Amino acid sequence: MDDFLQLILEPMKEVFSKFKEFAPNILATMTILLVGILFARIMKAVLLRFLRAIKFDSWSDRMGLTVVMRKGDLWAKPSVAVGSIVFWLLLIISLLTGLSALKIHAIDNLVAQFFLYLPRAFSAVLILVFGYIIAGFIGRAVLITAVNSGYHYAKLLAEAVRLLLTVLILAMALEQLQVAPGIVVAAFSIIFGGIVLALAVSFGVGGIDAARRMIEKEEERKEVKKDIEHM
């Protein structure tokens, strides 16, 4: 009978001792998570106040960032959106930190990978944001220049330049994120190279007559010079 009881109690004791060993880890995870939530909330509030103080929303409106959000059917204020992104980022970080406190090997690997990926994601966001602003700026500069030069398809040209730059920026961001880098680079090279080749061919074909006239004019000038020298 004692043996039978031992058989039952032994695994229970083992489970209890393992739980005793594991309980502080769970407690640590919960604590990290709670502190993380609190910290994320405080950071969000502080960030929101800061963004409002520097009039981030108006700046986004003027720079075209708000339009990008609206095109994606996001109707929150840009400052609130940034605040929410930071909040969720901090929450994910605290969750992963909390999970790493559990000291489970598989989770540790996941956490390490996440933290390694974070700088890449951050630089991709920076590339997208600043790239969009620069693309808008260059697009507008092209539009103004083309309009002032009396170019008939000024808007089309400006839009084309903007589109090309957007493709370039997207490719850069995807390359940074290491999302199928081989395919991204190949696709970008094909698209960009194709456009440049198409432009070169169209310019070349369209300019055959102009080039012929220029060469003929040059030849005529040389002939005239030769005749004068003979005289």
Add this chain to the structure above:
Amino acid sequence: MGDFYQTGVITTLHNLGKPSLERLETELRHYSSARPVALVLPALYSEFEGPAMPKIIEELSKVKYLQQIVLVLGKASDKEFKKARELMSPVPYEVKIIHNEGKRIHEIYDTVRRNGLDPGQDGKGRSAWLAYGYVIAEGKADVIALHDCDIVTYSRELLARLCYPVVNPNLDFVFCKGFYSRVTDRMHGRVTRLLVTPLVRSIQILQGEHRFLKFLDSFRYPLAGEFCMITDMARVNRIPWDWGLEVGSLAEVYRNYSPRRVCQVDIAATYEHKHQALSADDPEKGLMKMTVDICKSIFRTLASEGAAFSDGFFKSLAVTYLRNAEDTIMKYEADAAINGLIFDRHEEAKAVEAFTRAIGVAAKAFMDDPMGTPLIPNWSRVTSAIPGILDMLKKAVDEDNR
């Protein structure tokens, strides 16, 4: 049928002979391929439940020259917005409904506000402004027509006659305002008959001839809510958000375009819509509020044209106006008598007394704050501050209508 007299500095297009609606609509269809027309309808949801809107929808379903309808729906929940879309579905061409109370449109207002521009308070003026923005953003229409949604006597002839002068490229008009007589068994339109015309003429007596007053006095029904204009005008004209909407809009037309390119057209033999209560004791309600806003709009426009006002001027104005308005009552009494219309002289006199008080209130408000202007910035100004605002507006409306 009216006379063929040309009034003042603008062109008056009368309803003469028996103009054929079919001919008008055929020509409009032909011209609108080169100059597409958008119809803007500022409406409240309650108007869909009234007698006017079903008739308007039925008539608009037969119109073939409109490119699109942009209806700005005010005071409506999300459910009512959906219902309004269903009710507008018989119209066989593009109808976009702007959900004025929706979260996306609220965000548009917030965006404008946080960039230091004031989109004003809710009302017909702001609704019209928003609709113009959408028409500009779409870029499909060269001409914008606008009429109210409470016209019980609506027929599509009204719309055709309103659009024709601007859509026909041979006539070269940029703005056309509708006029009509508001007569049932009695004369309505007290604010036009007993306030605007006598007031404008009284100011002319005191200030001498003034081009803006002459322009305003040229309109047979300056407070009519129906007009048609080229889309470019919607870019450059500022819009008052208060009751000074009609007078303020005319002031903007006067400011930006030559009167030679402005006309008024007889759009209906009879015109019936909802009537406002006088609210003689409360300048914040009903016709009194309307009167105060109209007077302020006239004073501010004149001041911006260089006219000088003083306390003495306003005292004289009150007396001159009262005399003029009393004379006007007698003229209308005679007009009513010969046409067998009911005419309550006592009520008319009470209205004039209330309007005199309203002029005083408006004068005080003007003297206290001559710069205070309830004008919503034009779209040209808004896009210079927020380059992407039209794209945002278009996206907001398109998503709401998806």
